[in-house]
Amino acid sequence: xxxxxxxxxxxxxxxxxxxxxxxxxxxxxxxxxxxxxxxxxxxxxxxxxxxxxxxxxxxxxxxxxxxxxxxxxxxxxxxxxxxxxxxxxxxxxxxxxxxxxxxxxxxxxxxxxxxxxxxxxxxxxxxxxxxxxxxxxxxxxxxxxxxxxxxxxxxxxxxxxxxxxxxxxxxxxxxxxxxxxxxxxxxxxxxxxxxxxxxxx
Amino acid sequence: xxxxxxxxxxxxxxxxxxxxxxxxxxxxxxxxxxxxxxxxxxxxxxxxxxxxxxxxxxxxxxxxxxxxxxxxxxxxxxxxxxxxxxxxxxxxxxxxxxxxxxxxxxxxxxxxxxxxxxxxxxxxxxxxxxxxxxxxxxxxxxxxxxxxxxxxxxxxxxxxxxxxxxxxxxxxxxxxxxxxxxxxxxxxxxxxxxxxxxxxx
DNA sequence: TGCAAACTTTCAACTAGTGAAAACAATAAA
DNA sequence: TTTATTGTTTTCACTAGTTGAAAGTTTGCA
Numbered sequence: 001x002x003x004x005x006x007x008x009x010x011x012x013x014x015x016x017x018x019x020x021x022x023x024x025x026x027x028x029x030x031x032x033x034x035x036x037x038x039x040x041x042x043x044x045x046x047x048x049x050x051x052x053x054x055x056x057x058x059x060x061x062x063x064x065x066x067x068x069x070x071x072x073x074x075x076x077x078x079x080x081x082x083x084x085x086x087x088x089x090x091x092x093x094x095x096x097x098x099x100x101x102x103x104x105x106x107x108x109x110x111x112x113x114x115x116x117x118x119x120x121x122x123x124x125x126x127x128x129x130x131x132x133x134x135x136x137x138x139x140x141x142x143x144x145x146x147x148x149x150x151x152x153x154x155x156x157x158x159x160x161x162x163x164x165x166x167x168x169x170x171x172x173x174x175x176x177x178x179x180x181x182x183x184x185x186x187x188x189x190x191x192x193x194x195x196x197x198x199x200x201x
Numbered sequence: 202x203x204x205x206x207x208x209x210x211x212x213x214x215x216x217x218x219x220x221x222x223x224x225x226x227x228x229x230x231x232x233x234x235x236x237x238x239x240x241x242x243x244x245x246x247x248x249x250x251x252x253x254x255x256x257x258x259x260x261x262x263x264x265x266x267x268x269x270x271x272x273x274x275x276x277x278x279x280x281x282x283x284x285x286x287x288x289x290x291x292x293x294x295x296x297x298x299x300x301x302x303x304x305x306x307x308x309x310x311x312x313x314x315x316x317x318x319x320x321x322x323x324x325x326x327x328x329x330x331x332x333x334x335x336x337x338x339x340x341x342x343x344x345x346x347x348x349x350x351x352x353x354x355x356x357x358x359x360x361x362x363x364x365x366x367x368x369x370x371x372x373x374x375x376x377x378x379x380x381x382x383x384x385x386x387x388x389x390x391x392x393x394x395x396x397x398x399x400x401x402x
Numbered sequence: 403t404g405c406a407a408a409c410t411t412t413c414a415a416c417t418a419g420t421g422a423a424a425a426c427a428a429t430a431a432a
Numbered sequence: 433t434t435t436a437t438t439g440t441t442t443t444c445a446c447t448a449g450t451t452g453a454a455a456g457t458t459t460g461c462a
Binding site: 206256 | 427428
């Protein structure tokens with residue numbers, strides 16, 4: 001389908017991602033230099049920056065894609081579904097999706113999560129990314145329920161949902177050893193936020 | 202009271218803050234270099250880093266103080282106050298406090314807010330700071346209502362509250378011209394989150 | 403085959419941030 | 433008031449992320 005040029009670019013991109021994640025795992029994030037990442041992917045340091053805007057960005061390479069999926073979900077709810085139900089199913093689906101990715105092995109996904117939770121720089125970036133996602137989802141939700149849901153309400157709903165899940169999961173990180181436990185924490189926190197929406201209508 | 206050494210340090214700190222904020226205002230955040238900030242405060246560039254860990258940190262110089270105030274509030278609720286009521290009054294107080302600071306003029310405060318909302322780097326830092334604050338407040342709340350409120354519930358409550366307010370305020374930035382309007386947006390968003398808590402008990 | 407467009411490399415520069423040792427100033431003890 | 437001690441700032445040297453520009457390659461297409 002796509003020409004050689006396009007395929008080559010995808011390969012370079014992949015090579016950069018793999019080189020980076022492997023090095024981060026082996027030596028740590030801060031300890032890995034861009035020069036090393038580039039070398040591992042057989043390109044010049046300068047070239048790294050035509051694929052990613054920053055060192056942090058490699059770690060979040062699939063964010064845009066995930067965002068699109070989530071948006072698509074919110075854009076076309078099953079007929080008759082309330083905003084709260086829709087958001088509730090979004091949480092379920094997102095958690096499920098994390099496990100079921102082909103591109104990355106389960107270990108890769110877990111490694112990446114640990115990396116993000118461990119490295120301050122990446123944590124900060126994650127907060128930014130998540131924030132942007134929420135804004136986008138709030139807008140979509142507002143459009144989906146045009147008339148019924150003001151922008152403030154949509155933003156408050158999405159913000160409350162993500163805010164409670166995020167804080168609860170992180171605050172319980174020490175206690176949550178397995179993915180199941182994390183999943184359970186997330187669900188319980190989500191229900192706190194969703195109860196608010198339901199009680200308002 | 203404090204010795205000369207201590208007073209001198211406070212003066213240098215102030216000088217750095219003022220030099221930085223003034224330059225950020227005049228030339229923009231990214232355009233201002235640490236060398237210029239230091240020069241404006243009559244110290245060496247290296248000295249900047251014994252006062253602040255990074256360029257971003259100057260802008261958030263009073264964060265720790267604010268955090269302590271908020272924590273203190275959550276630690277000693279009026280007898281018989283529910284968690285939801287307590288958090289509700291926290292929001293009111295925080296919004297009020299922003300306006301009533303002596304150290305900075307009203308313009309300074311507003312300039313700083315605009316700076317933070319405008320500059321990506323500072324936005325990112327704000328998210329991190331706010332996140333840390335939430336974690337601290339959730340722990341305090343959990344301790345205050347020991348037995349009644351699990352850590353997950355406390356985190357979900359605080360996360361939902363801050364999450365909804367934050368997202369609603371930002372999402373409505375364009376529409377919110379005055380502080381009063383922002384305040385109103387915040388209150389409305391907070392009520393969405395608080396309704397959830399109240400409906401659960 | 404040959405030209406134009408897309409990509410990569412090389413080179414040079416700038417800035418945030420860090421470590422270490424030398425220089426300097428403040429405090430307290432003699 | 434001199435001296436020893438301790439805290440603070442400066443100077444110097446260096447690393448690493450990031451950006452711009454120009455030169456060099458590769459690919460797509462006529």
